[in-house]
Structure formats: structure tokens, C-alpha cells
Amino acid sequence: MKILTPSQLHKADQYTIEHQKISSWELMERASLAAVEKIKAILKAPKPVTVLAGSGNNGGDGLAIAFHLDQLGYEVEVLVLKYTTEYSKDCKINFDRLQAKTEIKVEEFTEDSNIESLNFKPVIIDAVFGIGLNRALPEFVEKVIKKANHAQALRIAIDVPSGLFLSKLTPPQSIVFEADYTLTFQCPKLNFFLPDYGNALGKIQVIDIGLDKSFINKLDSDFEFVNKKYIDGFYKVRHRFSHKGDYGHLLVAGGQYGIMGSVSLTAKAALKSGVGKVTVLSPQCGVEILQHSVPEAMVIPSDDIEQVSPKHLNFKPSNICIGMGLGQSKLAVKSLTYFIRLSKQPILIDADGLNILSKNKNLFEDLPDQSILTPHQGELKRLIGEWGDQYDKLDKMKKFSRQYNIILVSKDAYTFTVYDDQVYINSTGNSGLATAGSGDALAGIISSFLCQNYSPLESSILGVYIHGKAADFYTTSNSELSLTASDVINCLGKTL
Ligand SMILES: NC(=O)C1=CN([C@@H]2O[C@H](COP(=O)(O)OP(=O)(O)OC[C@H]3O[C@@H](n4cnc5c(N)ncnc54)[C@H](OP(=O)(O)O)[C@@H]3O)[C@@H](O)[C@H]2O)[C@@H](O)CC1
Numbered sequence: 001m002k003i004l005t006p007s008q009l010h011k012a013d014q015y016t017i018e019h020q021k022i023s024s025w026e027l028m029e030r031a032s033l034a035a036v037e038k039i040k041a042i043l044k045a046p047k048p049v050t051v052l053a054g055s056g057n058n059g060g061d062g063l064a065i066a067f068h069l070d071q072l073g074y075e076v077e078v079l080v081l082k083y084t085t086e087y088s089k090d091c092k093i094n095f096d097r098l099q100a101k102t103e104i105k106v107e108e109f110t111e112d113s114n115i116e117s118l119n120f121k122p123v124i125i126d127a128v129f130g131i132g133l134n135r136a137l138p139e140f141v142e143k144v145i146k147k148a149n150h151a152q153a154l155r156i157a158i159d160v161p162s163g164l165f166l167s168k169l170t171p172p173q174s175i176v177f178e179a180d181y182t183l184t185f186q187c188p189k190l191n192f193f194l195p196d197y198g199n200a201l202g203k204i205q206v207i208d209i210g211l212d213k214s215f216i217n218k219l220d221s222d223f224e225f226v227n228k229k230y231i232d233g234f235y236k237v238r239h240r241f242s243h244k245g246d247y248g249h250l251l252v253a254g255g256q257y258g259i260m261g262s263v264s265l266t267a268k269a270a271l272k273s274g275v276g277k278v279t280v281l282s283p284q285c286g287v288e289i290l291q292h293s294v295p296e297a298m299v300i301p302s303d304d305i306e307q308v309s310p311k312h313l314n315f316k317p318s319n320i321c322i323g324m325g326l327g328q329s330k331l332a333v334k335s336l337t338y339f340i341r342l343s344k345q346p347i348l349i350d351a352d353g354l355n356i357l358s359k360n361k362n363l364f365e366d367l368p369d370q371s372i373l374t375p376h377q378g379e380l381k382r383l384i385g386e387w388g389d390q391y392d393k394l395d396k397m398k399k400f401s402r403q404y405n406i407i408l409v410s411k412d413a414y415t416f417t418v419y420d421d422q423v424y425i426n427s428t429g430n431s432g433l434a435t436a437g438s439g440d441a442l443a444g445i446i447s448s449f450l451c452q453n454y455s456p457l458e459s460s461i462l463g464v465y466i467h468g469k470a471a472d473f474y475t476t477s478n479s480e481l482s483l484t485a486s487d488v489i490n491c492l493g494k495t496l
């Protein structure tokens with residue numbers, strides 16, 4: 001799903017209104033009715049609701065939602081934060097309808113109103129600002145939102161949590177409505193996925209309001225939100241008459257004394273995602289551990305007891321996955337250099353492999369095109385250097401990917417896969433993944449797809465999606481707190 005900017009969304013609104021021959025009010029009504037359906041599903045039964053509405057079109061949505069909830073028997077009160085002297089045209093229509101056709105108590109607030117005694121119902125719907133916010137919130141709006149954030153209530157934002165900027169970064173220390181749910185129209189917005197205010201969004205639900213698809217398809221966007229539909233576009237099924245040789249042979253190189261769990265997780269995750277064969281190049285001390293923990297994998301001992309060392313292979317791996325538990329000793333540098341030079345196919349480098357790369361930029365010259373690097377945010381910083389703000393980081397990642405022709409999988413709460421100026425934002429996963437070893441599992445999953453003839457970009461996008469989805473699968477019946485990397489691996493079967 002393409003991620004569009006506010007100005008593209010405004011254009012898509014206009015185009016849709018003209019070509020579907022509907023009024024802007026009818027489009028607003030369509031959006032609001034769809035939002036009401038989501039609210040009903042979230043609340044399960046009618047509960048008292050406070051609607052905070054602005055005086056623009058986001059406010060218009062809020063007033064329409066208030067109207068329809070009232071018709072459904074919800075107890076509704078409306079607070080209009082009138083930050084402009086006039087209502088927008090459609091907002092005014094909905095304001096008048098509310099006055100004419102319902103008993104709802106509507107209070108108007110302006111700069112001069114006393115908001116100290118404000119109280120909220122157990123559900124607060126925020127429709128103060130949407131994609132139109134372009135400067136700091138008026139002071140009285142800030143105060144109301146701050147109060148709403150402190151209220152004992154379930155908070156639902158319509159389109160965008162008020163206070164969150166979209167055309168630029170939200171200034172630090174801004175007040176933003178802290179939503180439990182954000183019901184956003186047509187597509188998610190880029191700033192939802194940046195860490196600065198990411199916690200303010202709660203669960204994001206995208207509402208298709210039927211904006212013209214052909215128009216949207218023609219719009220340029222550097223950002224894709226990777227959902228199931230996107231994955232279905234390239235996911236492969238296995239043929240009945242196939243054998244393990246058709247699904248590749250992965251070499252995993254890594255681990256050292258005391259850190260053998262890393263490669264063990266990588267190898268297991270690769271096998272559970274369908275790779276034909278896995279061989280692990282291990283320090284001698286890890287051979288028995290691996291043979292016990294992953295009996296399906298073959299193991300080759302290094303010449304060194306405690307670390308991986310360069311080794312002549314008597315087979316040709318389809319792809320190599322290297323770096324987890326590798327360490328950064330002289331021998332580790334030698335091993336990474338050896339395997340990068342040996343590899344003619346894209347290689348996946350993770351963890352210590354990335355730290356070695358950061359300090360030995362000459363190694364990039366030998367990296368096969370479209371190799372995959374999977375840094376977490378600390379490793380990313382070492383690779384691309386410190387960034388200013390999040391937009392600067394995006395620019396730096398794109399530049400880095402272009403400079404070395406590599407795929408950068410920037411791991412975070414929302415993982416961004418960057419290649420060729422395009423950014424693929426993953427939609428799956430949860431905070432349970434913030435646990436040791438989950439990155440090792442991810443490296444195995446991506447490498448496995450690479451061996452199964454997905455392109456390096458597809459392997460990265462698919463691997464990240466499946467890894468997150470497996471974690472989501474686990475947390476449908478377990479707490480995020482108890483998720484381990486092994487749980488992710490155990491859930492791969494059902495997820496796939
Ligand atoms: N047909 C459609 O288009 C549909 C639209 N839909 C809904 O409309 C929402 C977008 O509506 P919107 O464009 O009116 O923007 P909104 O966020 O309500 O702001 C209103 C105005 O406030 C102003 N302003 C900005 N910052 C300010 C500030 N700090 N302090 C004071 N004023 C400030 C700024 O105007 P300006 O002053 O810059 O001229 C801005 O235009 C969208 O999110 C969705 O909910 C859906 O119903 C689907 C159909």
C-alpha cells in the first residue's frame with residue numbers, strides 16, 4: 001500500500017469528488033460512516049463518548065461521527081475547539097445537522113473559554129486536526145489535548161492524532177493526542193512510523209474510503225507500507241515434484257565460545273522457513289552444541305577452537321549468512337573478508353559482521369551487488385554515521401544503499417527496508433521482539449528466502465514481514481513479555 005503525503009491525499013480527494021460525481025460532504029460522510037463501523041467494533045457495546053472536534057474538515061468528520069453514534073443509541077457529547085472564526089463548509093453542514101436533528105450537547109471552546117472544569121466521558125474521539133495541521137497547535141487546543149491525555153478514557157484518533165505533523169517532523173516537546181487507536185483514512189502516513197511520536201498512535205487501522213485507485217496508482221511515492229496484499233503479490237508456492245536441491249543450500253558462518261545460541265537460532269529459523277539445506281561453519285567448541293540443538297543442520301568445524309576461521313568449502317553454498325556471534329577479533333575480520341571475497345551471490349551480513357564492515361569500508365568493494373545488511377539502530381549508526389533527524393536518517397540510508405548497491409534492512413519497531421530510493425515499511429511485529437536473539441532468527445529467515453530464489457529485495461521484505469507476523473501470531477494467545485526468539489521460530493510453520 002502506497003504511503004501518500006497530505007498534499008497527494010488532498011489531490012486524490014479532489015479527483016475522486018470530480019470523477020465519482022459526489023460532493024466533498026458525501027466523501028466525508030463515507031469516511032465518517034466507515035469510522036463509525038470501526039468504533040463500534042472497538043467498543044463492542046455503546047459507551048458514553050466525548051467527541052473533540054475542530055472547525056476544519058477533520059472536525060467535520062468528528063461531528064458526523066457524533067451524529068451517527070447518537071443515532072445508534074450512544075450517549076454523546078461534543079466539544080468543538082473553534083480555532084478558526086469560520087467553520088469549513090462541510091464541517092458547518094455537519095454542525096447544523098447535529099443542532100437540528102439531535103439532542104446532543106454541543107459546547108464551543110475558543111481561546112477565551114475556561115477549560116479548567118472540563119470533564120470527559122470514558123471514550124474520547126479526537127477529530128480536532130487531521131492532515132491539515134501545518135503549524136503549532138493553538139494554546140487552548142494544546143491544553144484540552146493535554147487534559148484528554150490525562151483522562152481515564154479510551155482514546156480514538158480520527159485520521160491522525162491531533163498535534164502530529166505530517167508534512168514535516170513534529171517539533172520536539174509538542175503535545176500530541178495519545179491515541180489507543182488511530183483510524184486513518186485511505187493509507188497510513190509516513191510520520192506514523194517514525195519513533196519520535198510513534199507511541200502516540202496506538203493501534204493503527206486503515207480505512208479504505210474509496211479514493212480513486214487509478215489516480216493513486218499514478219502518484220509517485222518512495223514509501224510502501226508492506227501488508228499481506230503486497231506479500232501475496234510475489235509469494236511462491238512449492239511444486240509437488242521438487243527436492244531439497246531446489247530450495248538452496250545456506251552457509252551460516254558465526255558463533256564463538258559462549259555465543260553458539262546465535263547461529264543455532266539462525267540455522268533453525270532458516271530451516272523452518274523452507275531452505276533445502278543448511279551448513280554451519282562453527283568454531284570447534286560449537287560443533288556438538290549445534291549437532292544437538294539443530295540436528296537438521298550440517299556442521300563444519302573451523303580450525304580455531306573458540307572462533308570461526310576461514311575455511312575451504314567442499315561445496316558451493318547458494319548464499320552465505322554471516323556475522324551473528326562472530327566477534328570482532330583479527331580472526332573474525334579475516335573470516336568475514338574471506339567469505340565476502342568467496343561469495344559471488346548476494347550475502348547477508350548481520351551483527352558483528354556489520355560492525356567489522358563499519359570499520360573496514362574497503363570490504364564494500366568486494367560485496368556482491370544487492371547484498372543484504374540487517375543493522376539494528378546502533379549498528380546502523382556505525383554504518384551510515386550519526387543522523388540529524390529522522391528525515392536525515394532516511395536520506396542517509398537511501399544514499400548508502402545507492403552508493404554500495406546494497407539492501408539495507410533497518411531494524412526497529414517498524415523495520416524499514418531500503419533499496420534504490422524506495423523504502424518498504426513493515427506492518428507486522430510487536431514489542432515482544434525486543435528480546436535477545438530475535439535478530440538472529442530474522443537473519444535466518446531472510447537468508448532462507450534468498451536461497452529459495454526470491455530476489456534479495458523480496459527476501460528482505462518477505463523475511464521481515466514473516467518474522468513480525470510470527471511474533472504477532474504468538475501474542476494472539478500469549479503475552480508479549482514472554483516472547484523469545486525460539487517462540488518466533490516455533491510459530492513460523494503456522495505463520496507461513
Ligand atoms: N473531502 C475531503 O477532503 C475529505 C477530508 N477528510 C477529513 O478532512 C481532514 C483534512 O481536513 P482539512 O484539510 O480541513 O484539515 P484539518 O486537519 O481539519 O485542519 C483544518 C485547517 O486548519 C488550519 N490549521 C492548520 N494548522 C493549524 C493550527 N495549528 N492552528 C490553527 N489552524 C490551523 C489549516 O488551514 P490554514 O489556516 O492553513 O488555511 C487547515 O486546513 C482529513 O484529515 C480527514 O479527517 C475526510 O472526511 C475524507 C474526505
Ligand SMILES: Nc1ncnc2c1ncn2[C@@H]1O[C@H](COP(=O)(O)OP(=O)(O)O)[C@@H](O)[C@H]1O
Pocket residue numbers: 351375376411412413414415429430431432433434435436437438439440441442
Ligand atoms: N518494539 C519492537 N516492535 C517490533 N519489533 C521489534 C521491536 N524491538 C525490536 N524489534 C525487532 O526485533 C529484532 C531485534 O533484532 P536485534 O536487535 O538484532 O536482536 P539480536 O541481536 O538480539 O538478535 C529486529 O527484527 C527488530 O525489528
Ligand SMILES: [K+]
Pocket residue numbers: 058126127128129130157158159160161162
Ligand atoms: K484527529
